[in-house]
Amino acid sequence: xxxxxxxxxxxxxxxxxxxxxxxxxxxxxxxxxxxxxxxxxxxxxxxxxxxxxxxxxxxxxxxxxxxxxxxxxxx
Numbered sequence: 001x002x003x004x005x006x007x008x009x010x011x012x013x014x015x016x017x018x019x020x021x022x023x024x025x026x027x028x029x030x031x032x033x034x035x036x037x038x039x040x041x042x043x044x045x046x047x048x049x050x051x052x053x054x055x056x057x058x059x060x061x062x063x064x065x066x067x068x069x070x071x072x073x074x075x
Contacts, residue, residue: 029035061072 066072
């Protein structure tokens with residue numbers, strides 16, 4: 001952008017450290033009971049819950065071509 005060299009700001013050391021930590025996070029990662037539990041929740045438990053809900057509600061509602069006064073539920 002033109003003219004931005006006049007508005008240079010001093011870099012905050014805390015922001016620099018945060019950027020370095022984010023960039024190098026994979027180097028310092030360790031499997032602990034807490035990280036294993038969080039990974040299990042996001043990789044297995046949450047998709048399983050979504051799958052169960054999707055399977056249980058499959059075909060219960062039909063939102064296509066409904067008119068005023070028609071029921072949304074199909075059973």
